[in-house]
Amino acid sequence: TETEVLLLAALQESHKSNEYLTNRNIALQAGNLLNEAYCAKAKGALQFQEEKKKKKKRQGTLPDGLPCVLTGDRFYEERVNFEKERRAEEREKENRKDLRAEWKAAKEKWQQAEDTRKALKERETAKYEEALAVWKAANEGQG
Structure with missing residues (x-):
C-alpha cells in the first residue's frame, strides 16, 4: 500500500542517514587519534627545546x-x-x-x-x- 511505500522510503532514508553518521563518526575518531599522536610528538619536541634553552641560559x-x-x-x-x-x-x-x-x-x-x-x-x-x-x-x- 501507499503507507508501506512511504514507511519503506523513510526507513531506507533513515538507514542511509545512520550509515553516513556512523562513517562520519569513524572518520572523526581517526582524525582525533592522529591529532593526539601529533600533539604528543609536538609536546615532546617542545619540552626538549625548552630544556635545551634552559641549559643555554645558565651560561x-x-x-x-x-x-x-x-x-x-x-x-x-x-x-x-x-x-x-x-x-x-x-x-x-x-x-x-x-x-x-x-x-x-x-x-x-x-x-x-x-x-x-x-x-x-x-x-x-x-x-x-x-x-x-x-x-x-x-x-x-x-x-
Whole structure:
C-alpha cells in the first residue's frame, strides 16, 4: 500500500542517514587519534627545546638568574658546580670527537681489508672459472 511505500522510503532514508553518521563518526575518531599522536610528538619536541634553552641560559655569571651577592656561599657553590658541569661536557665532547676519529680509522682499515678480500675472491673465481673451462673441454672429448 501507499503507507508501506512511504514507511519503506523513510526507513531506507533513515538507514542511509545512520550509515553516513556512523562513517562520519569513524572518520572523526581517526582524525582525533592522529591529532593526539601529533600533539604528543609536538609536546615532546617542545619540552626538549625548552630544556635545551634552559641549559643555554645558565651560561651567564649568575646561575639560574638569581640576583645574589657575588661572595655568597650559595652563589659560589652554584658557580663551582656550573664550571664542573661545563668541563665535564667539554670532556664528553672531546671523547666523542676522539671516538669518531677512531671509528673512522677503523672503518677505513676494514674497507681496505674488504677491498683486498674482494680482489682475492675475484682472482680465485677467475682461476676456478678457467680451471672449470679446461676441465669441461677435456671431458667433452671423452663424453
